[in-house]
Amino acid sequence: MIEVKIGNGMAVTDPHVAQTECADCPIRHRAVCARCETDELDQLEAIKYYRTYDAGQTVIWSGDRMDFVASVIEGIATLSQTMEDGRTQMVGLLLPSDFVGRPGRETAAYDVVATTALTMCCFRKKPFEELMIRTPHIGQRLLEMTLDELDAAREWMLLLGRKTAREKIASLLAIIARRDATLKLSSPRGRIVFDLPLTREAMADYLGLTLETVSRQISALKRDGVIVLEGKRHVTVPDFDRLLGETGDDNDGGMLV
Amino acid sequence: MIEVKIGNGMAVTDPHVAQTECADCPIRHRAVCARCETDELDQLEAIKYYRTYDAGQTVIWSGDRMDFVASVIEGIATLSQTMEDGRTQMVGLLLPSDFVGRPGRETAAYDVVATTALTMCCFRKKPFEELMIRTPHIGQRLLEMTLDELDAAREWMLLLGRKTAREKIASLLAIIARRDATLKLSSPRGRIVFDLPLTREAMADYLGLTLETVSRQISALKRDGVIVLEGKRHVTVPDFDRLLGETGDDNDGGMLV
DNA sequence: CGTCCAGTTGATGCTGTTCAAAATCCGTGG
């Protein structure tokens, strides 16, 4: 893969590197383009370009001018807010198919950081906005995705405001486990195995805790047999229902669709 | 005003009571109908009906079937989530022009409770959804409003996860002061006076605190001269910038638009 | 082999919770 260094140290893939055809795109049916017909897809195809980032790279700083919107194709990024004195709170986890940026806004409202190697499908904002007016399918899908994100944000508000440290950790593990299971098209039940995509510090920023507390609670869950660790990142959950029982949520359905 | 009792004890205004014409509606240019042309407005007018609730009444319970969506016309309502053991977290404050309900969802995801006397402009969900497909202006406006709510939710996540009790109280007071100023079309500066629309308990549920802590911190802010209280609910802020300084946010612009 | 980084563990203290009681407010009825 060819990389070029630009301005602020961002490494981006050479724009001439081959992009996946929309038709073959792994997130084709889940991203903002999900409802588009073939002709609408052609128009998107015309204005799209790929960009890749290394793990740890900052995609955009809060307050910076942002002249594109994008879909995450592969990898994980985080959305976070930082106070002057350095306290930071993660406000979103961006997974494949998630949308970044806001039509109609000039500057980024949050820091976006690549947690793993990241590939994004970008659209310059102006053409994208114009396209949105012409093709309602994009706006419809974006509304649907935004409503889902709002629900997720509100779920997270409950976690931040009312859950104990142990419940917070269990909830995060359950969410990651669930997402992993979704990718494998299996519904989470019984024994589950996955890798943590986040450092202890990132988890702390997500959960509104300190990294020490995260570490302690993970150790406690390990001690109690709720999880088994191999290395620091590889997690085995022997009994998913047991984990759910630790989240404080309703054990049944849980999670809005 | 004529009230009738129905089923679960909800008091609703007799549907034959006069409704405001959309053209004269106080939230005409801010609600979900903001972008509608006259003919589109006529279609909305045809399917709308008003409903009123008394202060303290539950508008809808989480999990209940919800066959309408609505705009708040007057009054304040809260959106909240409750865990089995009773811990509750408010996840939204609904003010005039705010939208309630989600197109495409069968059941309510949150409890909605009227904090003050409340008037809502309701639309049966089915016709509203059909109308949304025909008139892009509604979906466009709803997208805009949902994106704003998502920003507000994320702002709140920072508050819940990282702010101290004192900062939380100051932030809430600042938000209410700002909203009040907006209604009076004045930008908040210097001396500000307003009434708290929430009980200490509701504030606690909003801020992820206990009501005792809320009370203590309000007393502390009073002791320090940041606010002056007359009675329990009437607040005077002698110096709005001083209050902002207590929120922990950037002192300048603060708050996304 | 030494350094660096992520993570773990320990000791201590502060912030906010919990439980309890007193104070204030407010509507109701004598």
Place this chain on the structure above:
DNA sequence: CCACGGATTTTGAACAGCATCAACTGGACG
């Protein structure tokens, strides 16, 4: 008009959970 009762709010005292500061461990890498 005043007394009463319930709801709301304030205040106090003791406690718990998580943060803070600090030392240590283990693995990756030059």
